[in-house]
Amino acid sequence: xxxxxxxxxxxxxxxxxxxxxxxxxxATLYFSTKLQLSKEQKKFVSKFGSLNExxxxxxxxxxxxxxxxxxxxxx
Amino acid sequence: xxxxxxxxxxxRMFKYFEPNKIFAITSRAPxxxxxxxxVVLTIGLTEALILSPEDYKQSDAVRIxxxxxxxxxxxxxxxxxxxxLSVGSFIFKNKNFALISKSxxxxxxxxxxxxxxxxxxxxxxxxxxxxxxxxxITSMLILALFYGMYLLAWRIYEDKEQVVKITSMIxxxxxxxxxIIKYSVDWWNTLxxxxxxxxxxxxxxxxxxxxxxGIMTAAFALFSLLIFLMKYNTELIKVKNKGxxxx
Numbered sequence: 001x002x003x004x005x006x007x008x009x010x011x012x013x014x015x016x017x018x019x020x021x022x023x024x025x026x027a028t029l030y031f032s033t034k035l036q037l038s039k040e041q042k043k044f045v046s047k048f049g050s051l052n053e054x055x056x057x058x059x060x061x062x063x064x065x066x067x068x069x070x071x072x073x074x075x
Numbered sequence: 076x077x078x079x080x081x082x083x084x085x086x087r088m089f090k091y092f093e094p095n096k097i098f099a100i101t102s103r104a105p106x107x108x109x110x111x112x113x114v115v116l117t118i119g120l121t122e123a124l125i126l127s128p129e130d131y132k133q134s135d136a137v138r139i140x141x142x143x144x145x146x147x148x149x150x151x152x153x154x155x156x157x158x159x160l161s162v163g164s165f166i167f168k169n170k171n172f173a174l175i176s177k178s179x180x181x182x183x184x185x186x187x188x189x190x191x192x193x194x195x196x197x198x199x200x201x202x203x204x205x206x207x208x209x210x211x212i213t214s215m216l217i218l219a220l221f222y223g224m225y226l227l228a229w230r231i232y233e234d235k236e237q238v239v240k241i242t243s244m245i246x247x248x249x250x251x252x253x254x255i256i257k258y259s260v261d262w263w264n265t266l267x268x269x270x271x272x273x274x275x276x277x278x279x280x281x282x283x284x285x286x287x288x289g290i291m292t293a294a295f296a297l298f299s300l301l302i303f304l305m306k307y308n309t310e311l312i313k314v315k316n317k318g319x320x321x322x
Contacts, residue, residue: 008135019124025188029181036309047320068312
């Protein structure tokens with residue numbers, strides 16, 4: 001059974017390479033996108049941390065900024 | 076202030092889709108989409124590689140169809156969406172459209188590359204060649220070039236207004252190629268087979284193959300949704316980072 005799945009009637013090399021290429025492309029795109037996202041989130045935290053109290057309060061008044069900050073702890 | 080019909084329509088229609096309002100959803104959605112994607116992909120791979128029957132002519136080589144066809148469909152669908160959003164961005168002057176397009180393009184490009192590479196791998200056992208300058212394959216390669224130009228333009232140009240105009244032009248020009256890809260097998264004598272699935276008439280594909288194809292298409296669509304959400308969140312945070320600089 002396992003040998004049949006691997007050999008695929010002699011087409012195993014073609015079938016498995018097509019599926020492997022697809023899954024590797026998925027993994028590459030997923031991890032590179034995740035890396036970019038976490039880089040921007042870190043940049044946001046560092047910029048937010050450097051704001052004085054008044055500016056931080058003004059920034060925190062925006063829902064989206066609060067959402068970004070609350071999501072960073074869940075990465 | 077005088078408001079045109081499009082401006083009024085824009086205000087009413089899109090106020091619920093403002094980035095500030097939907098970020099609460101888009102920032103939480105990826106983990107759920109990732110979970111559903113993994114479940115659907117696992118079912119799809121089991122069906123495609125183990126449970127679905129082999130073809131009477133192509134034998135097990137037919138299984139490449141389960142990655143090749145969904146990838147081609149989704150890359151075409153995403154490029155058509157880019158063109159539609161570009162037209163929308165011209166008409167409604169909505170900046171969010173450009174942000175959505177920019178976030179959609181990378182997964183469309185990857186699916187296009189997957190369709191080309193897996194098509195090439197499929198070509199060797201069925202046609203006896205890795206590549207042929209056939210109408211369908213060549214038009215898919217042209218689509219990849221349009222995707223490449225679109226993504227490069229976002230990297231090259233700094234000016235926001237300029238890059239939106241240029242990328243919109245690329246998407247609108249490139250979409251002319253989409254019907255050419257679709258009908259290339261009917262218009263020209265090509266190596267590529269005629270479509271097996273037709274919405275308006277009977278399919279020439281048996282349901283034992285149609286079901287795994289549908290599941291794999293759903294998995295691929297979920298993956299593009301996942302990448303879109305992550306990219307969209309990245310772009311929104313980039314905008315907010317610039318906003319913090321201006322404070």
